[in-house]
Amino acid sequence: AQSVTQPDIHITVSEGASLELRCNYSYGATPYLFWYVQSPGQGLQLLLKYFSGDTLVQGIKGFEAEFKRSQSSFNLRKPSVHWSDAAEYFCAVGLMEYGNKLVFGAGTILRVKS
Amino acid sequence: GAVVSQHPSRVICKSGTSVKIECRSLDFQATTMFWYRQFPKQSLMLMATSNEGSKATYEQGVEKDKFLINHASLTLSTLTVTSAHPEDSSFYICSAPETGVGSPLHFGNGTRLTVT
Secondary structure, three states: OOEEEOOOOEEEEEOOOOEEEOOEEEOOOOOEEEEEEEOOOOOEEEEEEEOOOOOEEEOHHHOEEEEEHHHOEEEEEEOOOOHHHOEEEEEEEEEHHHOOEEEEOOOEEEEEEO | OOOEEEEOOEEEEOOOOOEEEEEEEOOOOOOEEEEEEEOOOOOEEEEEEEEOOOOOEEOOOOOOOOEEEEEEEOOEEEEEEOOOOHHHOEEEEEEEEOOOOOOOEEEOOOEEEEEO
8 A cells, every 4th residue: 555654753953964865665656745834723735746867856945855765755845944944744656547546644743943 | 825724723523513615726626626734733634525516525434424525617626524522623625736737736725614
């Protein structure tokens, strides 16, 4: 069965420090991978997506993610975190044979300390 | 960019009543929309896939008669929580793909339902 694992429930980083959020997936076919961000009480905003091609993808707000097939990973990174990045981040795999259905990871809550 | 509007953002209702949540794609047509439910401090769980002009497809364990879905047009899907009970209190989020298979989903801002 398809699944997405985000091993870190909470992460705290200092403002200006670098960030890496981990994501591993289990999926039989070539995955479509996404990272979304959710602020409290809000919907989800797409940060970036991977469909094919270059395995390093750039997203909005200075985020990037690297697809590593050998490790079944799609980790999200940002070189310098801002206080406004504090939110919950969800990794998702797209089940395109079922028409764009997404399976989400459990999420990682990012806290930024000044 | 593509926008999905969800209304209301918050609703409080009494046990036994029904609540309707609307999801609209504002500048694109969506033949398919997805309804997710999110429990506190948990991830999103897909409840059902709403299909314009046909019946919704429900995920295993989701009660069809409890959560009625109507996809009346290419820009509107509604979720009605019937005979709501406190255990139905949750955050409900709709989403829609902008174009065909493979396009990312755009999410509404969610509806916080509280059943008293």
